[in-house]
Each structure stands twice: as structure tokens, then as C-alpha cells.
Amino acid sequence: MNRKYKYVIGVFSLIVIAHVKADVILSNPTPDFSKNMAVCQTNQDGNLQTRWTSGDNRSVTQTFQWKSEDLLDGIGLYMMSSQTTWVRDQEYVLIIQEASGATGSAGTVVTNITFTMTRNNVSANQWLFIDFDNVALTSNQWYGITICPSSNDVAGTVMFWGSYSVDSSLPGTAQQFNPGDTGLPKSEFGSSNRDLTFYLQSAPVPEPATISLFIISMISMWGVRQMTR
Numbered sequence: 001m002n003r004k005y006k007y008v009i010g011v012f013s014l015i016v017i018a019h020v021k022a023d024v025i026l027s028n029p030t031p032d033f034s035k036n037m038a039v040c041q042t043n044q045d046g047n048l049q050t051r052w053t054s055g056d057n058r059s060v061t062q063t064f065q066w067k068s069e070d071l072l073d074g075i076g077l078y079m080m081s082s083q084t085t086w087v088r089d090q091e092y093v094l095i096i097q098e099a100s101g102a103t104g105s106a107g108t109v110v111t112n113i114t115f116t117m118t119r120n121n122v123s124a125n126q127w128l129f130i131d132f133d134n135v136a137l138t139s140n141q142w143y144g145i146t147i148c149p150s151s152n153d154v155a156g157t158v159m160f161w162g163s164y165s166v167d168s169s170l171p172g173t174a175q176q177f178n179p180g181d182t183g184l185p186k187s188e189f190g191s192s193n194r195d196l197t198f199y200l201q202s203a204p205v206p207e208p209a210t211i212s213l214f215i216i217s218m219i220s221m222w223g224v225r226q227m228t229r
Contacts, residue, residue, distance in 0.1 A: 038199060049157050060146070060175070061145060072135040073201045075145065081125050082124065085156070094115065094132075097110060117158065
């Protein structure tokens, strides 16, 4: 193939690759709440469960109002003291949708993320942090999170920390959708008058100059490599 055309194809490939979603990373950090993030701290007086076993599909939702010009970088969820042993790895989905308010109709899907819930990341009294490619949200817009298994697999139950003491500093509400509800994405977000204990980690929007410099650097490196072959 002509070297010129190989270079053009390579440039195009780099641009495409830059938009491919990176792998989701699960971790169990101790959060630094001094960072720019929304935090919902509640007292443990119940749990909201997600699992999918034969005839028993449960998903958990939580609505929130995004009050930032930054990007959403990841979501942290706290697991109950009664969290039991996780049997094996299982595929999960995390869906973020626009919402009409703390409760009510669910709208456009902003992102739909698939990841593997691992045994190493499920245990009592610890945070589960789901790190994914940055998502652009609209300031002051309501959104809803849905988390649940993606298929029927008897791997175990994830029990998230829930409370009837709703945190007024981060308005929204959580709900556990009970057996038989397999509809995804959700058509509405209900209310159980509870909140999850969770946080939303943000990241600044990259400056255009930074993005351009990164793309130019990658293209230059690829071009030099091709020319030296």
C-alpha cells in the first residue's frame, strides 16, 4: 500500500480509537471527600439488593441532580455490613438516564456500561467504586442510575447500604425493583423514600488545547514510526 495512504488510514484509526470506551475498573478505595464530588451519607437502617437468580431479578436505582460543569468520572456505592460472600464473577450493567425529577419518568440513556462484578470487590462495610470513561452531564439536570446483573446467574446478592433518613444535601431517591422486573432501561424512577450511600466523582473538562496537543502527539509518534520502517 502507498505510504501516503497508510498514513491517512493511521490518522483516522487514531481518531476512532480515541473514542472507544476504556475498560471499567472496579476498586475499593477509601474515598477522599475533599475532592470535587457529590456525596450522600446516610445512616444504615436497611438495604437495597440487586441480583438475578431464577425467577428473582432485582435492580437498584438512585436519582440525583447533577450540580457541576465537570464530567462524571465514576460512582461509589457502599455495601452493607450484612453483605454475604460472593460466589463468583458475574456480568453487571450500569445505566445512567435523564430523569424528570427525583421521581417520575426516565428519559434518554446517557451511558450504558457493562462490567464484571468480581468476588474480590464484594464484601461487607466497604466502598465499591466503578470507574469508567468520563461522561458529560448537564448542570442542574436530573439523572437516574440503574445497577443490576445483565443475565440470570446464581452468583450472589449485592446489598447496598440504604437509609430512610434521606440526605437533603443531595436530593434524590433510591428504589429496589423487585422480582420479575427485567425492563432495561427504566421507563420511570419510583420512590421508596430511601437513599443509597453513594458518591459521584467528577473530573474537569479537558481544555481544547490539551485535547489537540494529545491528538497531534499521537499522530506524530505514529507518523515517525511509519516513516522509519
